Amino acid sequence: MDIFKELDEKVLEGSLIDLDTLNELKFITRNDFYKSFKSKKICIFSNCKNKSIKRSHTIPRSGSLKIISDDSHLLYPHLCETGDELSMRMERIGIGEASVFPGFCKEHEKIFAEFEQKKDIDSIEQAKLQAYRSICREIVINNLELEKIKKxxxxxxxxxxxxxxxxxxxxxGKKVEKVKIEYNDIPLNFANMSKVKITEKLEFLSKIHDKFLESIKNEENDENVFMNVIHTDMKIPIALSGLGYANIIDEENNHREIKSILNVIPFESSTVLIFAGDNVDKEILDNHFDYIIQHPILILNFIESFMMHGTDHWFIQPEVWNKMDEEKQKYILEYFFVTEKAFLQDVNFSIFDDIRKDYLVKLTLPEGLKESEENKFNFNLKNPQKSIMDSLNERYNYFYETNGI
Ligand SMILES: [Zn+2]
Known part of the structure; x- marks a missing residue:
């Protein structure tokens, strides 16, 4: 079978398909994804058979996104793939498109109408609805991602x-009827790894979705969910809704993965932070919550941490981002794909410099905290960071080592 040696080697190396064809395949898959993302789906509200509207906002449009926009536009981080290069970029988006997903039908969009119109979230019921809406978005987006990978x-x-x-x-020199290669090369292994991770995420989301829905329908069913809300007069030019993970070692020395849905919803004169999770993580999340509500700067730290270590689904006021020098912008964009830190840990540098400076001047801070906050301005943004590809390869090796393959 020596004549096939060259072909077999290419299969083993994962180089049988040339780069141009590979890029074309990726392009088609991405296009399918966007098409599907922009088309109506069945309403995600349980047992509803209606078609969804095309654009359900996760974050209120006029009461929140508008508030932090410039010229009705925002910026958001986006992972771009050009050729075989991956990079994180900041992209501009209109408030009509920001945070949208094909989620609810016209009827079920109305369940969010009360706080959308009031332009505030001031009850635990409304906060719960907002958390529920975030969970629904995560489900829709991750299902679409999973579909994309399978295709x-x-x-x-x-x-x-x-x-x-x-x-x-x-x-x-003659026709061959059919060829079927079963070998999993590196690109397939990468795709399978993503499939496993997204499937696990969806299992969690589906469980938490049901628990939240139960709790919305019947307040007595609150014991299965974790919910906490901070309503503060701090104004932070960010809107965020997403899921974060943290690996911890608990008191009994067990490795545990803590998950939390966070919302940062800006309003005209306030910001609302909504924490949501499964009751199994209540103790850890409650402890962290009790810690951060001690001081506004700790709340700011938590928001910055969730932006960098939690989710990439956030929108920032363009003016604030454009004011940062290029070196810092570059550092931030490179940082948050490769960092191994989790949302329970602080970021070592400052994102919202003006707000932090203002707090340091106007508020009293315990000595140790003051110093560590000031140090964030002196963080060396020239520190070399891992490349996205190196970070991906490390995750790949870790995944296949721990899964024993
Ligand atoms: Zn519906």
Whole structure:
């Protein structure tokens, strides 16, 4: 079978498909994803059979996104893929598009109408609805991601079979009926890793979705969910809604993964932070909550941490981002894909400099805290960071080592 050695080697190396074809496949898959993302789905509210509207906002548009926008636009971090390069970029988005997903039908959009119109969240019921809406967005987006990966795997395998078949035919000089390669090369392993991770995420989301829905329908069912709300007069030019993970070692020396849904919702003269999670993580999340409500600067730290270590689903006022020098912008964008820190840990540098400076001048801070906050301005942004590709490879190795493959 020596004549196939070259083809087999290419399969093993994952290089049977040339880069141009590979990029074309990625392009098609991405396009399918955006098309699907922009089309109506079945309403996510349980048992509803209606079609969703195309654009359900996760974060209120006129009461919140508008408040922190410039010219009705915001900036948001986005992972871009050009050729075989990955990079995080800040992109501009209109408030009509920011945080939207094909979620609820017209009827069920109305359950959020009260606080949308009031332009404030001032009851635990409303906060719970907002948390629920975030969970729903995570479910819709992750389902679409999962669908995208599954389709990409099929396309990749088909193309690999086709290339192998063509290679064989040219070597032996006659038609070959069918080729089916089962070998999992590196691109397929990467795709399978994402599939496993997203599937796990969706399992958690589905459980927490049901618990929140129960608790919305019947307040007595509160014991299964974790909820906490901070309503503060701090004004922070950010809107955020997403899911964060933290790996911790608990008091009994067990490794545990803590998950939390966080919302940072800006309003005209206030900011509302909504923490939501599963009751199994209540103790850890409550402890952290009790810690951060001691001082506004700790709340600011927590928001910055969730932006960098929690989720990339946030929107920042363009003016605030554009004011940062380029070195800092670059550092932030490179940082948050490669960092290994979690949302329970602070960021070592300052994002919202003006707010932090203002707090340091106007508020009294315990000595140790004051010093560590001031140090954030002196953080060396020239520190070299890992590349996105190195970070991805590390995650890959860790995943396949711990899964024993
Ligand atoms: Zn519905």
């Amino acid at each position: 990409a795997i099929v396309k990749y395998k088909n193309e690999r079979n086709r290339q192998y078949k063509l290679g064989m035919e040219s070597k032996i």
